[in-house]
Every structure is written in structure tokens, then in C-alpha cells.
Amino acid sequence: MWLQRLCPLIQPTRMLPFTIVIPLLLLTILLVGVMKLRRRTTTHQYNLPPGSSGWPIVGESLELFRGNSEGVPEKFIVDRIERYGSHVFRTSLFGEPMAVLCGPAGNKFLFSNEGKKVGLWWPASVRRLMGPSLVSKSGEEAKAQKKMMMMGLFSLEGLVKCIPIMDEVTRHHLATHWQGQGEMKALPIIKHYTFEMACRLFMNITEPQLVSRLFTLFNVFIKGVISMDINLPGTRFYRAMRAADAIRKELRALVKQRRTAPDQLDILSYLQVNADDNRKFMPENEVVNNMLNLLFAGHDTSSSTLTLIMKYLAELPGVHEKVLKEQREIAASKAGGELLNWDDLQRMRYTWNVVSEVLRMTSPVNGSFREALVDIDLEGYTIPKGWKLLWSAAFTHKDDSLHQKAMEFDESRFEGSGPPPFSYVPFGGGPRMCLGKEFARMEILVFLHNLVNHFDWELLIPNEKISYDPMPTPVQGLPIRLRPRVRAV
Missing domain, CATH: 3.30.43.20 (Uridine Diphospho-n-acetylenolpyruvylglucosamine Reductase; domain 2)
Structure with a gap:
């Protein structure tokens, strides 16, 4: 019975049929059994x-x-x-x-x-x-790396500078990929948007062909991150390993290219140069691995959250209307063509309460x-x-003893002092709290500001099922019918 349950994790190919896979598994089981006996x-x-x-x-x-x-x-x-x-x-x-x-x-x-x-x-x-x-990485080594990150893009000064760029990229994305669309799947478009944003802000990549190549590889890579590490042809992990090798090859070429002109203001430049040692280069493999990690963490959770926000707003018209009202007031205070800034995002309190409740209901990281x-x-x-x-x-x-009527959407939970300590942890906590928490908040708010001011939408599959693979996503990609907002600002 247990072998029948395990077999779906391995899709046999001509290269490695079950006649070979099963004996290998049985041998592995024997070895693990001996190890477990010793452990007991x-x-x-x-x-x-x-x-x-x-x-x-x-x-x-x-x-x-x-x-x-x-x-x-x-x-x-x-x-x-x-x-x-x-x-x-x-x-x-x-x-x-x-x-x-x-x-x-x-x-x-x-x-x-x-x-x-x-x-x-x-x-x-x-x-x-x-x-x-x-x-x-742990202890002082982890602290030193986090400090270096905070000196760059993730410092308050660095984040504030990102907001107009985020707004500009978002406006262009919506005009290119959303304007004029009737029916579409929101998830794949949003995933490309957040990946494009990460490439632009982390590594200053603007070449569409390179972004598309990396994006395609990352979609394969992500599927194998939380899986059984069975590196046999046909498994998710095998495909993810091949994709990771291809991603590293692309990033390594970018690192070599950047070292001839290391003064661009992005995360890649900060990683390549150790500010404490007179511009000493960080080892190439470590730079590449850091960039791979940042691209992974910097786009997939945000795309999941943005897609689910669209789902909840379509299902909760009263909440949608309040978000629209707040965002219209902010848009009305801006001059024509003026980009968003830090103060604008601080005014989006109700919108962030809604986002926080979406993060509680369907946290992107379990x-x-x-x-x-x-x-x-x-x-x-x-x-x-x-x-x-x-x-x-x-x-x-989802614990009712911590969040009253936990299965019901209620953005007012985040007014005042908010939920009890350590009961709301979508970004983790302690020294390892998510480094990109504020970056994600900015990206989500900038996107929602532009989206709700210019478009309305309805779900083509009401009550679409959510699965975690590994992030929570609608299983059909959230098909929607998009309409331009008549009174767009």
C-alpha cells in the first residue's frame, strides 16, 4: 500500500522504467530501516x-x-x-x-x-x-549577510527610491498585458509581473528575452523546492535540478558582465562588493546562489498573494468598494502623471488591513x-x-481561540492593536523574519492602487478551489472577465 502511495511521486520514463526504480527504492528502504533502528x-x-x-x-x-x-x-x-x-x-x-x-x-x-x-x-x-x-548560514554569518542586505535595496532609503520605479513598471505592465483584454487568467500574468519587477529592482534586468527565459525556468524550479529529493528522470525534483543549473548559468553570465561595471544601484552590486573590505568581490557561486534565492523569494509569494486578493475582492463587493474609495482619494490628490511615493503608501491603511486578512486566510508561506x-x-x-x-x-x-470566527473574512481584525502576539505570522518572526516584508507590502499596494483605479473584474469560476503547490494558488489560474473602469482616474 505504501509503495502505491509513493509511486505517483515518480513518473517512469524510457530511461528508467519501474523495473529499475522499484529495486532501488527497496534497497533504500532497507538502508533507512537500519538507520531508524539505530536512531531508536x-x-x-x-x-x-x-x-x-x-x-x-x-x-x-x-x-x-x-x-x-x-x-x-x-x-x-x-x-x-x-x-x-x-x-x-x-x-x-x-x-x-x-x-x-x-x-x-x-x-x-x-x-x-x-x-x-x-x-x-x-x-x-x-x-x-x-x-x-x-x-x-547561521549565527554571526547570517547576521552579517542580513546587515549587508539592509544596507542596500532593503534599507528604508533604498525602498523609498523603489516606489516610483514600481509605479512606473506597474503602469506599463497593466497597459501592455491587461488593457483591452476581455477574459484572461490572472495568475500567470501576475506571476510574470512580480518576476519582472524582481529582475528590474534586484538586478536591473530589462531585456524581455532574458526575463522570459528566467521566468520559464523558475516555474519549473519552484515546483521541486518542497518535494522528495528523488533525482531520477521524470520526478519534479529532477526537473527542478535541471532548471536550477540553467538559472545559475544565466546568472553567472550576468555576474561576470556586471563585474566590469559594478556601480549600478541594485542588490547584485551590493552582493558583489563587500563594503567592509574596500570593494572585495564576494565569491561568484555565493553571489549566484543569493540571487537565485532572492528571485525565488521575491516574486512567488507576492504573485500568490496578489492573485488571492483579486479573488477575495471579487467575492466581497463591499470590501472591494472600500478599497476603491481609499485608492481613488489617493489618486485624486496626485497631479496628472505623478508617480506614487512613500507618503501615499502610508495612507493606504484600509487596503493593507484587507491584504493582511488575505495573508491570514491563505498565508503564502505555511x-x-x-x-x-x-x-x-x-x-x-x-x-x-x-x-x-x-x-x-x-x-x-485558522485557530478560533486566537481569531474569532477564523474562517470568516474580517479585515477589521487588524484595527487597533490587531491580533494577539505570535498568532499572526505570515512573515515569520524573530531574527529570521522575512527580509523582504516591506518590499512585498510596497509592491502589493502599488499594484492594487493601479489595478482598482483602472479595472473591474468578475470571476469566471466562482468558489474556485485553492491548492498549495507550494504557494496557495487557484487551481485554474483564476480566470476573470476584465472590464475597464468607466470612471478610471
Whole structure:
């Protein structure tokens, strides 16, 4: 039975039929079984959290993936909390023993113990695709890299300079790809928009052919980021590895080209030059891996959020009307052709409350992983050193005890003091809170300002299903009927 469940993850090809794949899997299972037996002898003395290790190799990963594909990522956790009666439980995911810490208390523990009791960890698929040196940075090394990033584009001064550029790029995008359209799928167009924006602001790439090549490769790459790291032809991971190699080749050529003219004001320039050592070049592979990571993180979550905002606004006309009213007032205060600025974005309070509620209802990042650096005692249980840890934004965001009527859309939750501490965590928290949080806020608000002032839309598939792969997206790409707004500003 478990083998039948695993087989869909591997699509056999002429190069590698099942007659070869299955013996390889059986051999792997035997080896993993021996390793697990040895592991049990080292953890029997601990009072472990309640839970189950699931199937050989895959553990309970398939149940986790199933909840994502069904659009209920929190189901995996809710089912086990009800089964074990504990907000701390153990499981096995991606071939690793793992403790899941749920709710505000779990979030607070992980966010406040970064570098002390817990450290960064990612599944093997992420480490192999992103590069081990990039995803394993911790302690002072991670702080130094974050500081360098904050000195560049992600500083307040750098972000303020980005707003007019964002507005200009957005206006051109809507005029080119939206104006005159009747029916269209919003998701693929928005994904191209956010990727184009990331290329422009992170690396000053304006060549359409290069943007399109990278965009096509990234769509393949992203599908394999959170997957079983089975590098066999026909699997998602195999295709993602090939795409990652091609992306790195393109980025490496760009890095070599830029080193002959390193003074452009973008993230690539800041990464290439170490400001503390008189313009010393960062190693090429590290620059490339950093840019790959930034392009990945800098566009896919935003495109998911923007698409879902359009879905919610179409389903909630009262909310849509209030957003339009706020954005019309801001547009009316601008001179003809004048671009948005920082002060304009600070006036978009209601719109950001709506965005925040969309992020709560369908967080673009379900959670993240850590590793226990020491034996951890928590709620009467011991989590052994070396075990992996998982926290879940989706579970915390859907908890009725933290958010009244959690399954109902209510943007007023974010008025005043907002939700309870550590109960709303779409950007993570602690030292590893998302570096691009403010960048994402700006990009989303600039896009919505232009969109609602110039277009209205209706959904062609009401109540379209949402799946997580790995970001939450409408399964049909959000088909819409677009109409120019008669009284566009």
C-alpha cells in the first residue's frame, strides 16, 4: 500500500522504467530501516512527544502533501492535535524525525531561541536546489549577510527610491498585458509581473528575452523546492535540478558582465562588493546562489498573494468598494502623471488591513523549519538534539481561540492593536523574519492602487478551489472577465 502511495511521486520514463526504480527504492528502504533502528536506540531514554513515524522513508510527508493539494494545509496539524491532545507532537517528514510546535507558544519559543536552542534547517530538496552554503548560514554569518542586505535595496532609503520605479513598471505592465483584454487568467500574468519587477529592482534586468527565459525556468524550479529529493528522470525534483543549473548559468553570465561595471544601484552590486573590505568581490557561486534565492523569494509569494486578493475582492463587493474609495482619494490628490511615493503608501491603511486578512486566510508561506541545537524540554516532553522542528502559520491563523470566527473574512481584525502576539505570522518572526516584508507590502499596494483605479473584474469560476503547490494558488489560474473602469482616474 505504501509503495502505491509513493509511486505517483515518480513518473517512469524510457530511461528508467519501474523495473529499475522499484529495486532501488527497496534497497533504500532497507538502508533507512537500519538507520531508524539505530536512531531508536539513541532516543529511547527521552520522554518524546506523542506521535508516529509513518511510512518508511516518506514518513507522514504524503499526508502533509495531501492537505496542501486539497487546500487545507492546517489539516495535517489539526488532525494530530486532536489525536494526541497536545500542541507539541512528533512526526517524520522528508526522512527526518520532526517535532511540530503549534500555536503562539510554539512560535514564540522558536522565534526567540534562534541561534541559541534552534538553528535554521531546510529539507534536502531545498538545500540541494538553493545551495547548502546559502541555506545553512547561521549565527554571526547570517547576521552579517542580513546587515549587508539592509544596507542596500532593503534599507528604508533604498525602498523609498523603489516606489516610483514600481509605479512606473506597474503602469506599463497593466497597459501592455491587461488593457483591452476581455477574459484572461490572472495568475500567470501576475506571476510574470512580480518576476519582472524582481529582475528590474534586484538586478536591473530589462531585456524581455532574458526575463522570459528566467521566468520559464523558475516555474519549473519552484515546483521541486518542497518535494522528495528523488533525482531520477521524470520526478519534479529532477526537473527542478535541471532548471536550477540553467538559472545559475544565466546568472553567472550576468555576474561576470556586471563585474566590469559594478556601480549600478541594485542588490547584485551590493552582493558583489563587500563594503567592509574596500570593494572585495564576494565569491561568484555565493553571489549566484543569493540571487537565485532572492528571485525565488521575491516574486512567488507576492504573485500568490496578489492573485488571492483579486479573488477575495471579487467575492466581497463591499470590501472591494472600500478599497476603491481609499485608492481613488489617493489618486485624486496626485497631479496628472505623478508617480506614487512613500507618503501615499502610508495612507493606504484600509487596503493593507484587507491584504493582511488575505495573508491570514491563505498565508503564502505555511511555516518553516528549524533544527534542535540542544536537547529541548518543552511542555513536559524532550525533543532530542538534532531533531528537526516545524512551525505552522496556517494552523495559528485558522485557530478560533486566537481569531474569532477564523474562517470568516474580517479585515477589521487588524484595527487597533490587531491580533494577539505570535498568532499572526505570515512573515515569520524573530531574527529570521522575512527580509523582504516591506518590499512585498510596497509592491502589493502599488499594484492594487493601479489595478482598482483602472479595472473591474468578475470571476469566471466562482468558489474556485485553492491548492498549495507550494504557494496557495487557484487551481485554474483564476480566470476573470476584465472590464475597464468607466470612471478610471
